[in-house]
Amino acid sequence: MKLDILAFGAHPDDVELACAGTLMKSIDEGKKVGIIDLTRGELGTRGSAAIRTAESTAAAKVMGVHLRENLDLKDAFFLHDEESIKMIITVIRKYQPTIVLCNAPVDRHPDHGKSAKLIADAAFLSGLRKVETSIGEEPQEAWRPSYVLNYLQDQYLQPTFVVDVSGYQDRKVEAIMCYKSQFFNPDANEPQTYISSSIFLDALKGKETSFGKQVGVAYAEGFISQKIMAIETLDSLVTNPT
Numbered sequence: 001m002k003l004d005i006l007a008f009g010a011h012p013d014d015v016e017l018a019c020a021g022t023l024m025k026s027i028d029e030g031k032k033v034g035i036i037d038l039t040r041g042e043l044g045t046r047g048s049a050a051i052r053t054a055e056s057t058a059a060a061k062v063m064g065v066h067l068r069e070n071l072d073l074k075d076a077f078f079l080h081d082e083e084s085i086k087m088i089i090t091v092i093r094k095y096q097p098t099i100v101l102c103n104a105p106v107d108r109h110p111d112h113g114k115s116a117k118l119i120a121d122a123a124f125l126s127g128l129r130k131v132e133t134s135i136g137e138e139p140q141e142a143w144r145p146s147y148v149l150n151y152l153q154d155q156y157l158q159p160t161f162v163v164d165v166s167g168y169q170d171r172k173v174e175a176i177m178c179y180k181s182q183f184f185n186p187d188a189n190e191p192q193t194y195i196s197s198s199i200f201l202d203a204l205k206g207k208e209t210s211f212g213k214q215v216g217v218a219y220a221e222g223f224i225s226q227k228i229m230a231i232e233t234l235d236s237l238v239t240n241p242t
Helices: 014-028 048-063 082-095 110-125 167-177 198-214
Strands: 005-009 035-037 067-070 101-103 147-151 162-166 220-225
Touching: 005 014, 005 082, 005 110, 014 035, 014 048, 014 101, 014 147, 014 162, 014 220, 035 082, 048 067, 048 167, 067 167, 067 198, 082 110, 101 110, 110 147, 167 198, 198 220
Parallel strands: 005 035, 005 101, 035 067, 101 147
Antiparallel strands: 147 220, 162 220
């Protein structure tokens, strides 16, 4: 299956929190969308690898993505090495996405910045034909995505652009709350964490409302592009409020 968009996350729930609205809107527009989680989030304070896997499967169904896979790298300890890079290249060449989405370049959790660098480097190297990868005995052809975009996470970063996701907020929250082990649950007996606070999702909603207000819509998700983005004509620009 060739994908239009392939979203990578260091942990299950990274993608849901940062860009679920954009993915669901893209699917509704007829795009093929997939998610690759690098780890199972097994070192998280709450839940377990098995629980997080079941939760990510449920969230994928809510979003309607066409596939979701996990590379089983080590949570917190995955490396920027040849083995990890080639695993990601193999996935990119397999699905040939036009756009790759990945973690924020810097963030509260160190895995997020590590993942962003790993994905960006793999996406570039995937376009070099002398970098050899295969599926089974079948060699893969080189493929480089047109864009690698960072979604925004906990730390405030100035976005290059935002996507209007008005109308998708409720489904986004539904996808996030599939991770019952991680987010606010008054009946949970596990330790309180930064993201399990009752105000965490309110803060997330506030950020998306703020981005939306700046462009005259209800909610928006932010992204960073490391390269200049082109538009066909000035008519492609959405009019911002004055």
